[in-house]
Amino acid sequence: MAQLIDGKKVAERVIAEVQAEVKTLKKNGVVPTLAVVLVGNDPASRIYVSNKERKAKQIGIETREHVLPESTSESELLVLVDQLNRDNKVSGILVQFPLPKHMNEDHVREAIAPEKDVDGLHPVNQGKLLSGDETLVPCTPRGIIRLLDEYHIELKGKHAVVIGRSALVGKPLAHLLLNRHATVTLCHSRTRHLHEMAAQADLLCVAVGKSRLVKENFIKKGAVVIDIGINRITENGKIKVVGDVDFEPAEKKASFITPVPGGVGPMTIAMLLLNTVNAAKKQAMPR
Ligand code: NAP
Numbered sequence: 001m002a003q004l005i006d007g008k009k010v011a012e013r014v015i016a017e018v019q020a021e022v023k024t025l026k027k028n029g030v031v032p033t034l035a036v037v038l039v040g041n042d043p044a045s046r047i048y049v050s051n052k053e054r055k056a057k058q059i060g061i062e063t064r065e066h067v068l069p070e071s072t073s074e075s076e077l078l079v080l081v082d083q084l085n086r087d088n089k090v091s092g093i094l095v096q097f098p099l100p101k102h103m104n105e106d107h108v109r110e111a112i113a114p115e116k117d118v119d120g121l122h123p124v125n126q127g128k129l130l131s132g133d134e135t136l137v138p139c140t141p142r143g144i145i146r147l148l149d150e151y152h153i154e155l156k157g158k159h160a161v162v163i164g165r166s167a168l169v170g171k172p173l174a175h176l177l178l179n180r181h182a183t184v185t186l187c188h189s190r191t192r193h194l195h196e197m198a199a200q201a202d203l204l205c206v207a208v209g210k211s212r213l214v215k216e217n218f219i220k221k222g223a224v225v226i227d228i229g230i231n232r233i234t235e236n237g238k239i240k241v242v243g244d245v246d247f248e249p250a251e252k253k254a255s256f257i258t259p260v261p262g263g264v265g266p267m268t269i270a271m272l273l274l275n276t277v278n279a280a281k282k283q284a285m286p287r
Pocket of ligand 1: 140163164165166167168169170187188189190191194207208209210213228229230231264265266268
């Protein structure tokens, strides 16, 4: 039976560390400040944004909230991003996605100053990750690496299979693993014989968004399984959140496994706070 990787517990530890850093920075006159921009009235985005702001405030990070109507034009949003880029008091900028359909998300990502890009999605930060500079990398993959570190899971020389190649999760995760000397196979919707690929993995990470895609035959005995998926399904008339991995059979074969919820999920906000503090530090002490 696999050991459960407790993301809630590790996230609490990370948040306590970040809180201590915030205190030290403030003593030295640096106030980490996160600007959060929300466009439109999407209820899920509203909840994500307020959770992030609440957690940031709890540990002493200042927040600035900018809520813009759905009708905002892309150029108006870019003007706000430019103002935040120039504002010396703002350490990090988070524009909540998805944006309304009339906006191009790439334009907005690219407009954020790379040193304030706490989501780690600016092409400059993506490029830095390729060259081994991990100052600002996307929060979810950074959180996964921290979980693996906390459970002393060796990566060097191991075969890691990542299913899903999004810019937010799969691709940066593959590079973070490569930087730690894993041998990485990156799979996606066109990968042939997916379960055979997956079954070769010492570390199997799944970020697809399809409930219970990964069955028992995808998992090598003793593999470490990281389930990133968050899927809301209805089962026996009840709404349930499940991952991309069929948990019960996987738990019997794996050596370590993340539950959903309570595995990777809680790490994402913790890493956003860490990125904000790292951005503030870097801006205060550029070298
Ligand atoms: P995404 O942008 O939709 O990417 C999904 C990836 O899965 C794509 O690369 C796609 O391949 C691949 N894929 C789709 N169907 C597949 C199949 N049948 N077999 C193999 N690969 C397949 O999603 P994402 O943003 O990476 O998110 C993935 C999941 O993680 C979602 O459930 C999301 O909610 C969750 N998530 C969780 C957190 C967290 O904090 N825990 C954070 C972010 C995301 P192609 O590239 O070929 O289309």
